[in-house]
Amino acid sequence: QSALTQPASVSGSPGQSITISCTGTSSDVGSYNLVSWYQQHPGKAPKVMIYEVNKRPSGVSNRFSGSKSGNTASLTISGLQGEDEAEYYCCSYVGSTTLVFGGGTKLTVL
Amino acid sequence: QVQLVESGGGLVKPGGSLRLSCAASGFTFSDYYMSWIRQAPGKGLEWVSYISSSGSTIYYADSVRGRFTISRDNAKNSLYLQMNSLRAEDTAVYYCARGFGGYCSSTICYVGGFDPWGQGTLITVSS
Numbered sequence: 001q002s003a004l005t006q007p008a009s010v011s012g013s014p015g016q017s018i019t020i021s022c023t024g025t026s027s028d029v030g031s032y033n034l035v036s037w038y039q040q041h042p043g044k045a046p047k048v049m050i051y052e053v054n055k056r057p058s059g060v061s062n063r064f065s066g067s068k069s070g071n072t073a074s075l076t077i078s079g080l081q082g083e084d085e086a087e088y089y090c091c092s093y094v095g096s097t098t099l100v101f102g103g104g105t106k107l108t109v110l
Numbered sequence: 111q112v113q114l115v116e117s118g119g120g121l122v123k124p125g126g127s128l129r130l131s132c133a134a135s136g137f138t139f140s141d142y143y144m145s146w147i148r149q150a151p152g153k154g155l156e157w158v159s160y161i162s163s164s165g166s167t168i169y170y171a172d173s174v175r176g177r178f179t180i181s182r183d184n185a186k187n188s189l190y191l192q193m194n195s196l197r198a199e200d201t202a203v204y205y206c207a208r209g210f211g212g213y214c215s216s217t218i219c220y221v222g223g224f225d226p227w228g229q230g231t232l233i234t235v236s237s
Contacts, residue, residue, distance in 0.1 A: 003154070032220070034212065034220055034221075034222060036222065036223035036224070038155070038224075040155075045205060045226075045227040045228065045229055045230055046147075046155065046205070046224075046227050047225070047226075047227070048223045048224060048225040050223075051210070051211050051222040051223030051225075052211055052212070052222040052223070055211065055222070057223075057225060089154060089155050091155075091157070091223075091224075093220060096218055096220075097169045097218070098157070098169055098170075098171060098172075099145075099157040099160075100157065101147075101154060101155040101156060101157060102154070103154050104154040104155070
């Protein structure tokens, strides 16, 4: 299973908005509305920020939002804060019975 | 509160075996799909396997199929991963995670995401 494609890094200033893309194929991202996004701070376990493309778990800031168009899913963070600096991973089903993660995107808050 | 605690990690020689455990608390374990996800040092996340709430449905990544076996004991609120024929490339932090959300079609169920995750346990495969 090939990893989904994410940019290696993105950056933004406090208060700005950024978008992280997650590009797959018609066999994974394009086939399922089951894309999830995870935030991971150094040395910590990942935390889900978005599930099923655009649903936000309770307790996650509404500054985080998700969307999908065709084979590409996106995570948008608005009103950037220093605490958002972390690695972000997308995840999707591929072929109904397996899951694949993106390679990860390091977000730097300038 | 909802908590997952992994154990069983350590140093093992190539070709060796290890069994990981994940103790769940704070929720009805038997109601949820569970998964193992790993992260090699300095690398990204890699899904390994997941198991349905009853244990009747199991899926594996190609990289571990035939070598790893996932199982669960709902009476003990525990998830396991038996790892055999270990290779250097299996070196990673192994996380257990609870599946949530998702939906079922007529033939298959999907999880929407994973939450929470345990703190992870490190497996090092080296001679």
